[in-house]
Amino acid sequence: MPAALPASSTLGRRLRAARLAKGWTQAQLGQRLLEPDDPDSSTAAPRISRYERGMHKPDLATIEKLAKLLDLPAAYFVASSDVVAEAILVISELSPRKQREALALLKRLASKAAK
Template structure:
């Protein structure tokens, strides 16, 4: 019987979703990281996505930059908070501050 595949981590699931949303292959994402050899780039990204390896912070920062996403998106276990992070990250700085103030005001009313 073959060995069971590892369960994808939160980082792995979000990485895969983000890569597919950008319509990139694993090799293409690897190239964006500076991994020139597609024979090693795609397997490396695959290992991250499947949870076999967890990227270190520097690598995750490079992945986030390549995918135009904030690093925090990859770390939150809540899908709802991940979406909030994405929405707020797309706003200009001033609008981010306004959105935060509105969220705080909303939370204070609970």
């Protein structure tokens, strides 16, 4: 009987969802992640697969590259909860002025909750 696959990590689930939202395969995302002169393109799809399955965690520089490729904030991938991750996505879609307003509102909500 084959060994069970590891449970996907939160980062892996978010990465997979973002990749699929772009309509890309693991190989396509992996190719975009590699440096243009990288001779070892055969590791592209397996690398993304390992990240998505939680077998390996990408370093911060790689997370930042992935985020840029997927047009998402890097913080989304490392957020501590799904609610915080979703808030990051929503806020990142706003204009800078609206981001400041959203932050002020969140601060007001937090101060009321502390009382």
